[in-house]
Amino acid sequence: xxxxxxxxxxxxxxxxxxxxxxxxxxxxxxxxxxxxxxxxxxxxxxxxxxxxxxxxxxxxxxxxxxxxxxxxxxxxxxxxxxxxxxxxxxxxxxxxxxxxxxxxxxxxxxxxxxxxxxxxxxxxxxxxxxxxxxxxxxxxxxxxxxxxxxxxxxxxxxxxxxxxxxxxxxxxxxxxxxxxxxxxxxxxxxxxxxxxxxxxxxxxx
Amino acid sequence: xxxxxxxxxxxxxxxxxxxxxxxxxxxxxxxxxxxxxxxxxxxxxxxxxxxxxxxxxxxxxxxxxxxxxxxxxxxxxxxxxxxxxxxxxxxxxxxxxxxxxxxxxxxxxxxxxxxxxxxxxxxxxxxxxxxxxxxxxxxxxxxxxxxxxxxxxxxxxxxxxxxxxxxxxxxxxxxxxxxxxxxxxxxxxxxxxxxxxxxxxxxxx
Numbered sequence: 001x002x003x004x005x006x007x008x009x010x011x012x013x014x015x016x017x018x019x020x021x022x023x024x025x026x027x028x029x030x031x032x033x034x035x036x037x038x039x040x041x042x043x044x045x046x047x048x049x050x051x052x053x054x055x056x057x058x059x060x061x062x063x064x065x066x067x068x069x070x071x072x073x074x075x076x077x078x079x080x081x082x083x084x085x086x087x088x089x090x091x092x093x094x095x096x097x098x099x100x101x102x103x104x105x106x107x108x109x110x111x112x113x114x115x116x117x118x119x120x121x122x123x124x125x126x127x128x129x130x131x132x133x134x135x136x137x138x139x140x141x142x143x144x145x146x147x148x149x150x151x152x153x154x155x156x157x158x159x160x161x162x163x164x165x166x167x168x169x170x171x172x173x174x175x176x177x178x179x180x181x182x183x184x185x186x187x188x189x190x191x192x193x194x195x196x197x198x199x200x201x202x203x204x205x
Numbered sequence: 206x207x208x209x210x211x212x213x214x215x216x217x218x219x220x221x222x223x224x225x226x227x228x229x230x231x232x233x234x235x236x237x238x239x240x241x242x243x244x245x246x247x248x249x250x251x252x253x254x255x256x257x258x259x260x261x262x263x264x265x266x267x268x269x270x271x272x273x274x275x276x277x278x279x280x281x282x283x284x285x286x287x288x289x290x291x292x293x294x295x296x297x298x299x300x301x302x303x304x305x306x307x308x309x310x311x312x313x314x315x316x317x318x319x320x321x322x323x324x325x326x327x328x329x330x331x332x333x334x335x336x337x338x339x340x341x342x343x344x345x346x347x348x349x350x351x352x353x354x355x356x357x358x359x360x361x362x363x364x365x366x367x368x369x370x371x372x373x374x375x376x377x378x379x380x381x382x383x384x385x386x387x388x389x390x391x392x393x394x395x396x397x398x399x400x401x402x403x404x405x406x407x408x409x410x
Contacts, residue, residue, distance in 0.1 A: 001338070002341050005343050006239055007316075009237060009271065010350075034211055036330050036399065043333055045239075112210065136208060137207055146351060189243055
């Protein structure tokens, strides 16, 4: 089995907005598809270890903002590379909110959906939420960012590694988990969030 | 609610290969996402009215070929615009088969997955299949076709309509359903396959 085949699946890139009571959060995902037209429903997969999954399970609602090609790496990093459990990602930001008071993107997004969970399937590492679209807005006429665009155009290329620096570990850029050791196995998967070697960065001595 | 917001969701374009006993089929879909890493699983939505859904439910297995940017409109038309109930789409074609004897694309595809259904959710018009990846192959180094590429580069542009021809109906290009009447309502959805006005073509008197 050649797992690289999976790299050829095409995705968008989304900011998932959540709120449960006073707790609000936003994170980045790339797995959402429309599954029915009438009623209009989508399916979205979210990592169970993430704060976002916890808030969606509590409230049964979320928003999905479709990021467009103008998005900066800083925006992705802000929502995607830190956990809402440790940081209030919305502090100091003025994000618009939908009719349910759930935040969505006020910049770099071409469309948004307000979603109400109707079914969910626990798949171990992830939950797949099936959700009805209760509102939908076009936010700009910019083209949506695909995950391939993100990899090719938005994500910074790894800096040349100087050979006199010794690697003592690898940090998962998605959830922050640290693997101790100089060589990360090629088929390694983060035990916390399930991401592979491409999402780890070296920690130098 | 502005349903055009949903046009900004990004997808790939896939040939779904099926086999139940001696019955084999292939059709085109655009809704598949990876949902877990370990075990490796995907979710794919298939229209219940389609022969493909029937064969997947019978056998619990299917293949998914990720079409690449070299695909022709004729290929999409062959697998996507006719039903396996009326036509043996594989007759005269020599498609490769996976370890379970299920056909996949031998051309214009950059990767394939062999899939075994582990869960399914009936969503009315569609079934969402959750399936474990039992095999995966990279087939070429061509870039995967996105649904946006299909709309912009592969699908023929509608011919200029001469005003002296009168429209008597609209035919769904996905499933062949015919709407009788000169004007298709803007929010019309095909009662058979659920597709909207963009997927209908005029029938002239």
